Amino acid sequence: MVEGLGVWPPVGGVxxxxxxxxxxxxxxxxEYGPVFRGVRAAWRRGDEVFAEVALAEEQRAEAGRFGLHPALLDAALHTAALGGDDSEQDSSRPGPGLPFVWSGVSLYATGADTLRVRLAPAGPEAVSLLVADTTGAPVASVASLVTRTVSPEQLRAARNVTHDALFHTTWRAVPTQVEAPTTTGQWALLGTGAQYVADVGQGGPASPAAYPELADLIQAMNDGMVTPDTVSVSFTADSGARVGDPAEAREMAHRALR
Incomplete structure (x- = not known):
């Protein structure tokens, strides 16, 4: 049970x-669309702000997909606009404070669609945040959230700038036939696909030396057996790997880096 959120509405709250x-x-x-308009009720007690926030009915089925649904977390922060005296809401602040530095963040439960929230001052331009479910059981806490003030003019100007920041993976098909380099001179083949390249390679020696591991090539060079002008490195996925498997791609990248 979160202290101060077990009894609801909060004792002494206005x-x-x-x-x-x-x-x-x-x-x-x-400006917030309907999904993010989650504040349902609020109370003030001195410098503290208490609020009840909830997801819209259409989004409640999605709550289980998140540790804390982003629209619900955002709504919890909207309650900061309810702090202070009513007479000071718009006149004493140059603009809204946006989340800037998070410290001491903990998540205790997942899947909530309705929250009890307590915000309290935690230093200059900072608040602490306690979040519980409708029984008062802890959901999340933030020891300090520092905000940075922006002007309404800055926010309006940002609307005119287009940002494509939704990154995703796109797989690009590559030829399955590995071509040997056409560089002349002595060359060596290195990697799990080296023998295959040696068998079909053109543009170099008919039977270039092939080494499965880097250590094998280094040993051959130390023994004076080979001093290649060019080293061709090939990486081949396991025979049972699924095409486009991200895990296999990571393994190939890590092997290349090693």
Whole structure:
């Protein structure tokens, strides 16, 4: 049970009207769509802010996919806009504070779709965050979240900049036939596919020396058996590997680095 969140509404808390919280945030440049409008109720007790936040009905089935659903975590931070006196909401701050530095973050449970939240000051431009489920059991905590103030003008200007930051893996087909180098002079083949290349290679000696491991090539060079002008390195996946298997790609990359 999280201290201060086991009894709900919080003891000594003064209810806050949350009806206009998202209109207020939009007024300073932070506009949220329906998925992120999760603040349901709030209370103030001195410098502390308590709130109940919940996912929209359409997103609740997704809660189990996350440690803490990002829309729910974001809604928990929206309650910072409810701090202070009503008379100071828009006049005393140059702009909204955006999350900047997270410290002491812990996750205790997963899959919550409704949260009890407590925010409290944790230093200049910083708050601490306690999060519990509807029974008061701990879900997450943040010892310190430092925010950085941005102006409404900066936020509006950012809307006009297009960022494609959604990265994903794209597999590119490569030829299955490995071609030997056409460099003239003495050359050696190294790697798990070396013998295959030696059998079909063209543009070099008819039977270039093949070495399965780097240590074998080094030993041959130390013994004066070979001093290649060119070393061709080949990597072949295990015969049972699935085409495009990310694990196999990582193994090949690690082998190349070694």
């Amino acid at each position: 209810a806050v009207d949350v009806g206009g919280v998202y209109e207020r945030l939009a007024g300073v440049g932070l």
